[in-house]
Amino acid sequence: MPSDPFNARQIAIAGVGLIGGSIAAALKQRGYPGIIVGVGRSEAKLRDIQAAGLIDEFTTDAAAGAKLSDLIIFCTPVDHIVEGILAAARASRPGTLITDAGSVKGPICEPLRGQLPEGVAFIGSHPLAGSEKQGYEHADADLFVGRTCVLTPDADAPHEQIARLRAFWESLGFAAVLEMSPEHHDNVIARTSHLPHAVAAALALAVSGPEERQMAATGFRDTTRIASGDPDLWAAILLENAGPIGAALDNFAGRLEELRGAIAQHDAARLKNLLQLAKTNRDRIA
Amino acid sequence: MPSDPFNARQIAIAGVGLIGGSIAAALKQRGYPGIIVGVGRSEAKLRDIQAAGLIDEFTTDAAAGAKLSDLIIFCTPVDHIVEGILAAARASRPGTLITDAGSVKGPICEPLRGQLPEGVAFIGSHPLAGSEKQGYEHADADLFVGRTCVLTPDADAPHEQIARLRAFWESLGFAAVLEMSPEHHDNVIARTSHLPHAVAAALALAVSGPEERQMAATGFRDTTRIASGDPDLWAAILLENAGPIGAALDNFAGRLEELRGAIAQHDAARLKNLLQLAKTNRDRIA
Numbered sequence A, B: 001m002p003s004d005p006f007n008a009r010q011i012a013i014a015g016v017g018l019i020g021g022s023i024a025a026a027l028k029q030r031g032y033p034g035i036i037v038g039v040g041r042s043e044a045k046l047r048d049i050q051a052a053g054l055i056d057e058f059t060t061d062a063a064a065g066a067k068l069s070d071l072i073i074f075c076t077p078v079d080h081i082v083e084g085i086l087a088a089a090r091a092s093r094p095g096t097l098i099t100d101a102g103s104v105k106g107p108i109c110e111p112l113r114g115q116l117p118e119g120v121a122f123i124g125s126h127p128l129a130g131s132e133k134q135g136y137e138h139a140d141a142d143l144f145v146g147r148t149c150v151l152t153p154d155a156d157a158p159h160e161q162i163a164r165l166r167a168f169w170e171s172l173g174f175a176a177v178l179e180m181s182p183e184h185h186d187n188v189i190a191r192t193s194h195l196p197h198a199v200a201a202a203l204a205l206a207v208s209g210p211e212e213r214q215m216a217a218t219g220f221r222d223t224t225r226i227a228s229g230d231p232d233l234w235a236a237i238l239l240e241n242a243g244p245i246g247a248a249l250d251n252f253a254g255r256l257e258e259l260r261g262a263i264a265q266h267d268a269a270r271l272k273n274l275l276q277l278a279k280t281n282r283d284r285i286a
Helices: A018-029 A043-051 A062-067 A078-091 A106-112 A159-171 A182-206 A210-214 A218-228 A231-240 A242-264 A268-285 B018-029 B043-051 B062-067 B078-091 B106-112 B159-171 B182-206 B210-214 B218-228 B231-240 B242-264 B268-285
Strands: A010-014 A035-039 A057-059 A071-074 A097-100 A124-128 A148-152 A176-179 B010-014 B035-039 B057-059 B071-074 B097-100 B124-128 B148-152 B176-179
Touching (some): A010 A018, A010 A062, A010 A078, A018 A035, A035 A043, A035 A062, A043 A057, A057 A062, A071 A078, A078 A097, A078 A106, A097 A159, A106 A182, A148 A159, A159 A176, A176 B210, A182 A218, A182 A231, A182 A242, A182 B182, A182 B210, A182 B218, A182 B242, A182 B268, A210 B176, A218 B218, A218 B268, A231 A242, A231 B242, A231 B268, A242 A268, A242 B231, A242 B242, A268 B182, A268 B210, A268 B218, A268 B231, B010 B018, B010 B062, B010 B078, B035 B043, B035 B062, B057 B062, B062 B078, B078 B097, B078 B106, B078 B231, B097 B159, B106 B182, B124 B159, B148 B159, B148 B182, B159 B176, B182 B218, B182 B231, B182 B242, B231 B242, B242 B268
Parallel strands (some): A010 A035, A010 A071, A035 A057, A071 A097, A097 A124, B010 B035, B010 B071, B071 B097, B097 B124, B148 B176
Antiparallel strands (some): A124 A148, B124 B148
């Protein structure tokens, strides 16, 4: 990446946690030649992140961070992204590209539509990678390798900015960069990410005694791993995407009821058929 | 283990798949000095297992396998264990200890109560270890290291046989060997193993399109991993433990409904509280 394909001499990352830190680590490892500026609220923490070698400079002043940057990526909690982008956009020069890494797209893209200064572009992103861990300490330069990133450009988004953003994510290792509407993204991700999170949390809530903990084998551990995620971050995500999640929960409840009916009625043929379908679906992902 | 603490010159393993094969591998690796006999239906497959070094001898005649063995372990599908044990017990000498590795205990222990020849003991076991993989090809000598094994002895089970069985599982690497009633086991395991399986299968059923597969990140992969398990084996397990699983599903549905209500009502405080409780429960397991 010595001459970066996304044309940015300075990149600002607002919110240098697991995702923001991994973006910085991936840029550094791949030889990004420009300056990486970390933007956050805690100067002490930003200093640690700089000492860890993830960022070159830092600021607690979002406008200052935006002013000299060609590309700005918001990795803050989903319920803080819109206000952060509006503030940064006001300080940005024409030609600046702003994106985010939020797990919901409609509630971010809709309020920003038509609200940015002339020449400043916002295009939503959702890098589909993560971990139940949080914090820049777990930043991983290869977190995105082989993964999928979704872009949700508005109909009037400049083509060259979409191309820049695509080149940016691809340079970090993503195997696929998809484009779709924010609404479509939110419906699909409700089923593939938010629903599993709610389900894992409900399972973890349902198994609470010391004996149950001792008798929880690898299956239970895997199935509930994501329930260790940060409650504040996930509450914000689930609330921002409440509508699609409700529909996903309905669909899930229907499938679970089918399994339950087959078990209760001792219908071995139907139960095997359902489990085989589930296995086929799952094996296609692996 | 040069002089084995469970006093068995010959061990028969009926059903040499992932669990039976891993028991054999663990015995071999830990220097078990006696003979391991594989019992199965397919001579060709048993020959392969012998060639892989897991077993010393094999037979397709369950009575012949039982006749000279001091310890017999049934690792067959749960709906075939009772009939297999009754056949083996008829051919066994007094002093023989028979156990199983089934994921349900009541439907195995109850029908066997009082049905075995004088001097032949059956004590149910459930080694809490496994994988979505199957077959002796995935046998792992360390599959049981650090895990928990449950024994469900009847009230009149000879103490020396319980001690032998405990010594046997401990010698394979289990960190804890618990004793409880078959009914209690089935209730707890319904929540910690069978419920997660049904939930993972329902999630895998709910996400079926090619775009959803592409947008399924690590969270979805982990949460549904066990849905790749063998449909026939799991249908048998779920049907054998239908009652406790129904109760576990009720409990789970209640927890999921709490989460759903908090999301639908945009009650951030309640949602964070539930997610925090789930995280606390889950973190205690890890």
